[in-house]
Amino acid sequence: MIANDPNLHRRLDRRAAMRALLEDRGDLLLVTGLGSTTWDAAAVGDDDRNFYLWGAMGSAAMVGLGLALARPDRRVLVVTGDGEMLMGLGALATIGVQRPPNLAVAVFDNGHYGETGMQQSHTAESVELVAVARACGFRETFDVIDEIGLRDFAAQIHNAATTLFARIAIRADEPLRILPPRDGVLLKTRFRRAIGID
């Protein structure tokens, strides 16, 4: 519960968290959700292997699933926000059934809708995303509240034997927006080229 969290000031910085997840990314493929996680990825550095969602809220995890199933030879990381994940919560049930070993879903959880005026989300009240993921069948889950937990999860992304879920507690702040390209056809085409299709 974020509102009463005595450790609020100690929550992770979202940009630093994204940087840690993408450090030594190797051939990792990244999907980000509508909103701040897309700006976070762009702030770390635009990359043809990043597929940013600028819309279709609730879709990030499922785009990651389709990609992971299509490319069992590559690691796929989805990073999205708590609000975006909540809109497509059923995706956790669907992914929990499939569990491709090359997929990791990370939710940057600040308990707020940062793009719309910082209204509280369900995770600031009663909803625990890690418990949801576990109940949906994810066998490896991480409740990341500090840098040690973040590094532990980041290392697992490249070696896991099952689908991972991580809830990463971040501060509810709004760093400068860094905007990647928003032309959907460009994002699609350059992504496919970068992984050897087309």
Place this chain on the structure above:
Amino acid sequence: MAALTEIAATEGSDWRDEIFAVLKAAEIRQVGYVPDAGHARLIELCRDDPEICAVALTTEEEGVALAAGAWLGGQRAALLMQSSGVGNCINTLSLTKTCRFPLLMLVAMRGEWAEFNPWQVPMGSNTRAALELCDVLVYRVERPEEAAETVAAAFDIACNGDLATAVLLSQRLIGAKRWVK
């Protein structure tokens, strides 16, 4: 690959099996579905096929995102849903349109021919209009002999033009649901 419409014309006798043969010939590797009586045979065939990853969805818009992800990874996908599920897909179809992802939706119609349940009618009677508002190309199958070639033609145009397509399988074709046995 031979034109899909040619394959469609030469395969088995049941229209459901013929559609499956088209999906196989089209090298579709992921099939997202929300269970529906009209698609029961097709779902069974997809689930039993080792080359196809059949993904049960909790709601249809998950499938639109799944198909986009599959295409990003170089695989082809198809979605199976009931007409009521088309309404669930509306906003997610913005992903398909903005990025021009090819998409094939096979829609089992409810709420039309001899429908017993009036709650199916509002979405069933607006399925085509809703899809067309989202710039999805819509084809409709009334007769069994048209089914496979229509699916083949829809998939061809989807892949050739990076377009979203839907094939509506009419309730008359599928047979109205029997409520009292």
